[in-house]
Amino acid sequence: MLLPYRVKNPPARFPYVTVSLIAVNVIVFGLTSDYFLVVREGVVKSYAFQLWKTPFLNSFASAFLHGGIFHLLGNMWFLWIFGPAVEDRLGAGKFLGVYFATGLVGDLSQALLDVAFLGEPQPVIGASACIMGLAGAYWFAFPFSKVCVFYWIWLFWRGVFGVDCMEASRA
Numbered sequence: 001m002l003l004p005y006r007v008k009n010p011p012a013r014f015p016y017v018t019v020s021l022i023a024v025n026v027i028v029f030g031l032t033s034d035y036f037l038v039v040r041e042g043v044v045k046s047y048a049f050q051l052w053k054t055p056f057l058n059s060f061a062s063a064f065l066h067g068g069i070f071h072l073l074g075n076m077w078f079l080w081i082f083g084p085a086v087e088d089r090l091g092a093g094k095f096l097g098v099y100f101a102t103g104l105v106g107d108l109s110q111a112l113l114d115v116a117f118l119g120e121p122q123p124v125i126g127a128s129a130c131i132m133g134l135a136g137a138y139w140f141a142f143p144f145s146k147v148c149v150f151y152w153i154w155l156f157w158r159g160v161f162g163v164d165c166m167e168a169s170r171a
Contacts, residue, residue, distance in 0.1 A: 003151075007085055009145050011088035021083070024064060054058050063130050067126065075131050082137075101135020102129050102134070106133070
């Protein structure tokens with residue numbers, strides 16, 4: 001398992017938008033899940049994005065839904081690690097633009113893959129595309145920054161190392 005735990009460029013001001021997105025995601029998950037473990041099936045049917053079957057507004061709604069507690073925790077962890085620096089660099093408006101634009105691109109990409117391999121689009125939920133879009137924006141905005149990563153392989157090998165964004169992009 002590889003898990004980033006710190007970036008080397010802290011923001012100059014408090015990341016209000018990042019914290020707000022985390023709060024909204026957690027609250028929505030609490031309201032749409034059974035016992036804070038898994039999302040209810042009716043919520044997925046009503047608010048998931050499904051190409052040609054739901055309105056595009058569902059892409060916005062689906063960015064706040066998560067399949068389970070570990071889906072939510074993983075996404076919010078990555079948002080907390082990469083979000084503040086990107087928000088500081090872009091400002092609140094552009095930050096939210098990147099967040100939702102990459103979410104829409106992720107939903108459309110998943111729908112096209114579903115059509116190509118399964119014959120029809122499947123319901124898509126989660127902020128994973130939004131979060132990975134912000135991680136990509138981080139690496140674009142801070143190409144010489146190091147990301148501190150914790151690794152754990154089975155029970156025996158664990159430790160930390162730094163990933164240089166510029167070196168990682170060349171690999």
